[in-house]
Amino acid sequence: MANPTQDQIVTIRRGVTRLARRLRVERPPSALSGNKIAVLASLYRNGPTTPGAIAAAEHQQPQSLTRVFADLEADGLVLRVRSETDRRAWVLHLTVEGREALRADMAHRDAWLEAALDDLTDAELGLLEIAAQLMERIAR
Template sequence: MLGHLHRHGPATPGEVAAALRQRPQSFTRVFAELETEGLMVREAGAVDRRQPVLSLTEPGRPALEREMGERDAWRAGALASLSATERGVLELAAELMERVADLETPASG
């Protein structure tokens, strides 16, 4: 969530949830925890004051960078443990997953 706010700027809870392919209700507790920790702030929207807008705070940036660094270090170690063939299979699988993720979902109903 913090990564989304970092990459895309302030957003409503619904926009963040949609980008992560979740329902906003699924993140209510997480949003509250991030706000309590001072990593994110929730403010009234400029267009619709009833619709909150979430923003990454200054203390949230180094926390996000620290987490991303730890994740990158873990990923590098995990990939280094694989053979060249296994890494190639993962690269192909990643390309396929991106193509699938980009497909439009059928209209419900």
């Protein structure tokens, strides 16, 4: 196993933080909140699931997302259905409108990122892709 130096840790943290901040800035003013996008993205990646499972995946308390779930349901972006296995529980489903809202949010940031990556070499792009996969693994 690797033993990263403090300089490596700081460099990685700074790069990730700056890119994340820039991607947030590139969202249009009318975009959904970060929590709403996180819920929609979780449902897109993992399929229908319980509010508790989404909160756990997002490292939040279910109570802190209650309003987010309610707003998404009111806006028609998620559908809340009783669990077939536990009638006391609810399962959230991503609607067609929710998938479109997520796609629109990502498209705006993807357009900025595409332009930003345009000056990189094929080798640099490949390295960033590997780094992104590693960051995804670390974040889990």
